[in-house]
Amino acid sequence: MTQTSLDADRSIARAPARTWTIAELAREFNVTPRAIRFYEDGGLIAPMRQGTSRIYTAGDRARLGWILRGKRLGFSLGEIRELLDLYYADRSGVQQIRGVLRKSRQHIADLEKKLRDLRAQIAEFREVEAHAVQFLRDKGIDPESDDR
Template sequence: MSSQTFTIGELAREFDLTTRAIRFYEDMGLLAPQRAGQQRVYTARDRARLTLTLRAKRLGLKLNEAKEILDMYDSPRDTAPQLQRFLGVLGSHRAQLEAQLEELQANLAEIRTQEKQARAALARAARSAKAR
């Protein structure tokens, strides 16, 4: 395992985050840096957890869900329950996103219908104005 370490500033620059965001993730228990006096020292493990946390956020997971999944991988237990939980969380979020997509598609269809009707009314009004 690599003994590479990172400062909070290095991680902030690499992931385009504020140091405040990284400290928030630390407060949430997602990261556990070591201390060298007042300075935080992040390990390759912390960097990997930060990468996975940001990926989980992009997938729409809540931070506590991301933490639960990340913590499962830290435990020495069998990975089957961990993967089942991960699949359950992903499935739930997929279903939520699919429902939102369906609603958005219905809204778009309604907008297209309204636009078509408005264009037709505008064309009729323009023809009526010419006829006068």
């Protein structure tokens, strides 16, 4: 059940693979342990156990980063799960690959719409910014001085 022989073999040639506790990852990604456990309940991540404690590998850590990036982009956890399933999908058969191809193209299209939305909003607020700068310059005020 243990992997002592493997560990011993690797401990000489390889650096011992680093792992993280739930609190470490929570601090690093600025979320709570509760949130991470919640993602696990939803099947978005599945760390190993050491006794009852969760142990996160570098792969788990990357997955968490993936999840949180998805959240920042406005996807629900359900959508993120589908995307993770897609990203880590079974790529063994032709039909599977066809499915991956179709879904990834769909997702890219969704993302590109989001990209257009984002560009438009950035452009609008750049205009707001430019007008504000111009207004202050016209008044002879340095827009970069931050004195109240």
